[in-house]
Amino acid sequence: MPNLVDALRVDLCAIILAVTDGTPRILTIRPTDARATVADTLPWGPLDPRTDRTLERTLRSWVARQSRLSLGYVEQLYTFDEGRAGEGLRRISVTYLALVQEQAVSQAGAGWRNVYAFFPWEDWREGRPPVIDHAILPALNTWLARLSDCQQAEQERERVEIHFGVNGVPWVPERVLDRYELLYQAGLIPEAGAAPHPAFGQAMALNHRRVVATALSRLRGKIKYRPVVFELLPPRFTLWQLQQVAEALTGMSLHKQNFRRLVEQGGLVASTGAFAYDTGGRPAQLFRFRRRVLRERPAPGVGLPSGVRDS
């Protein structure tokens, strides 16, 4: 039996998400390597198998070291096999998703980046992004046309339809990862180091863009049955703030009155009695998250996006 404990490293990688002013942002680290055009990375670091206590704790400490952030809500996302790097080192990376309220980061190189800069086709809040019809679908179609195997081409065409909402297929926000992988297989995702493409989004180092896609997929799914949005909000918030966060994550606009009815009748929030006066119009009640809802309802979440836009 070969020696299995050599040439193997486990890395921990964090995607830290916040929503400010209706923009979902992730924390990135710009490597201080001044040589080439280095792409941003997510905060990450290796596990020391002898001294580190748990995976999550190690992750937190790497994040603290690289960004001085202390994380609250954290969940494990996915474990990627990175294959063998140059000198034969096998890398496995375990990724985590953290939700925080955006805060200034003083650490050099660390900063917040708009998620939709990496996935321009995912933001439907202003309607179907033109980039889909102008750039993405044409590129996918030429890729399909070049496929020689007819049967496979048909299958891939179906994937395009399903994931990008063509021919009457509805757009499904959660399919972020499927869309990313489709574009990747079609050779349309610029590699790290390449110039950012206005239609296909900014690059990141390593496979970090895939990690972000995984996170967004998971989050868009989870928001519907778990009250995770509240991790991104201050303790007291207006319903409009809540809605903006939900919209920022799902990339969809929601009907304001119905959203209000949903969260209020759903018992997700309770009024604090206080008001916010800086709304520009009538003052808005300040609400707080009602933890008790967890007892009352099986799957409390904020309304699923039906693609409706506020007038």
Next chain:
Amino acid sequence: MPNLVDALRVDLCAIILAVTDGTPRILTIRPTDARATVADTLPWGPLDPRTDRTLERTLRSWVARQSRLSLGYVEQLYTFDEGRAGEGLRRISVTYLALVQEQAVSQAGAGWRNVYAFFPWEDWREGRPPVIDHAILPALNTWLARLSDCQQAEQERERVEIHFGVNGVPWVPERVLDRYELLYQAGLIPEAGAAPHPAFGQAMALNHRRVVATALSRLRGKIKYRPVVFELLPPRFTLWQLQQVAEALTGMSLHKQNFRRLVEQGGLVASTGAFAYDTGGRPAQLFRFRRRVLRERPAPGVGLPSGVRDS
């Protein structure tokens, strides 16, 4: 910087699930170690970082070696930190969930075990399992009573209520893992090697029972928005077979007529024109899964259990 590539091993672990005659079963391996009362394990094996190509491929080959099964549908489940074993070896295990149709396994030691033998409190198909009120809640209550810190006791009491459906809180099938962890923390889960407890279920080796709990949680959640059940069925099936599989997984009985309407109107199945005559009554149409539903609906799944029982 310390040498990080020593004393670390990544294991791959599979939970392989099938449903036969309304019983959900998992594939277990009985170690051939004849010494002590060895508990069953799931199929697993270490990753060889130098020769193995991908995590999933390695997993498949371990399963094939230990049970001669060849897996179809496989998804990654969770990555566990197993801590340091005796001699300082740090173990990480990446677990996968596979869905198959049950088939005979000839390999020595391999066999199928009823999932609910490990989690007797999770099967509500015959109504609320008596074991909850007779054994589990009393044991949890004495545990709560012993907690000294009053505030923590209140929090833990709330967890019990939420997860076990006390005081009008609805029973939520997906919370399998939460319930397992609660019982574990309360010291009520027998360790591997202990005699199986009729109320708290059979033991498994290592943390494998936690892995199974994780899998069941995931599956019960996923069944509602993804057509995963069909992986467990033959290509042609009756609606009653389909319902039995759904019930076996969720642990809930469903209203037959409504279930039929749901899957039929939902476009999940299509009639094949053939009939099954061995039903004991009127012959039943044979259906097949309608793959095209993936195009039409955002989240096609089989109806959520509302705890209704067929008369």
Next chain:
DNA sequence: ACCCTTTATGCTCAACCCTAGTATAAGTGA
């Protein structure tokens, strides 16, 4: 004071879906 703009919030109607049944169809075996 009055009007206009802005945002928050209340309310309604119709379409749709789900729940819990009742009723009927089509086999089997006595």
Next chain:
DNA sequence: TCACTTATACTAGGGTTGAGCATAAAGGGT
């Protein structure tokens, strides 16, 4: 034939959702 079993059709009532109209309450300008 009847009794029994399972499959399948249909329906009445309640709840939820989608979409829009209407009103409330602030600020600013005149």
